[in-house]
Amino acid sequence: MSDYKKLIFERKDEVTTITLNRPEVHNALDRELSAELKDAILAVRADRECRVMILRGAGDTFCAGDDIKEFNEWKGDEAYWQVRLYQETVQLIEDLTPVTIAAVDGVCTGGGLELTLVCDFVVATNRSRWGMPEIDWDITPGWGGLSRIPRFAGRRKAKEWNLIGMLFSAEKAERYDLVNRVVSPEKLTSEVAKLTEIMLQKHPMTVRRTKFALNKSADLSVQGALAFEVPIMPYARGSSGLKDFTKAESRKKRRELSKDFWSD
Structure with a gap:
């Protein structure tokens, strides 16, 4: 460095x-x-x-x-x-x-x-x-x-x-x-x-792909932007993030932190 x-x-x-x-x-x-x-x-x-x-x-x-x-x-x-x-x-x-x-x-x-x-x-x-x-x-x-x-x-x-x-x-x-x-x-x-x-509680792979899609689709038409969303869900299926998310404790921790954040 x-x-x-x-x-x-x-x-x-x-x-x-x-x-x-x-x-x-x-x-x-x-x-x-x-x-x-x-x-x-x-x-x-x-x-x-x-x-x-x-x-x-x-x-x-x-x-x-x-x-x-x-x-x-x-x-x-x-x-x-x-x-x-x-x-x-x-x-x-x-x-x-x-x-x-x-x-x-x-x-x-x-x-x-x-x-x-x-x-x-x-x-x-x-x-x-x-x-x-x-x-x-x-x-x-x-x-x-x-x-x-x-x-x-x-x-x-x-x-x-x-x-x-x-x-x-x-x-x-x-x-x-x-x-x-x-x-x-x-x-x-x-x-x-x-x-x-x-942010650290989210699955890094899902965050990366969601951020990429949001950034790259922002200046496109809706139909063009939808093309960036197509790869996200198939890639997420079967990932460790999705499996972890289904576990009660993992799901509870994520949701407790997120659900009311900045809700005011």
Whole structure:
């Protein structure tokens, strides 16, 4: 494993936590941190034992996006290659086999918000602040702010957030499908831990195939999307997961954890 300078990479059992570690600048992504993040994501992709990846920020904040002061240092076509690196990184996250959870506190703007768009779950604190302020820096989003936000919140809100550039609350982010759950800051870690436990109780094969089908069918017609569902059930029949599920104790544990989770 690489010796990272600007992020923390922690692997415990089947869970990997990546913490962006530049709290003095709200974990803004400079060239070094961006390269380290891509390297860390590649390490998660190669780890076949990892089942959950948690992405968070150090210092009670998530990520303010790009470190814009670096832009004036870019020469030639460096901007193109840097944006391509960002796009490759978020696509890697979206395509990961493990379930991905963004734990968001404090600032979540620009590239930070774009990172959450490719995670499977987003848990945020009620003091987190969201937005796409690039327009006031005379730049445009480069890795999902213009292309992925409309798929969550619709074109109307995507235009509002990107053309005005205001900040908005976690409650509004939840209302427009950017967030799964809003909690108080002191409950963020425990809420993510509970969600992680839920995911670890599922059969990994079924989780992998369900996530794959959900991701790949999202932008297709219904008939095209149904093609991704066909292999799931035959593959599940006779699997150890299905056999285990029929056992009373296994079934009871899964259902007790899941049936009322986030039911409010």
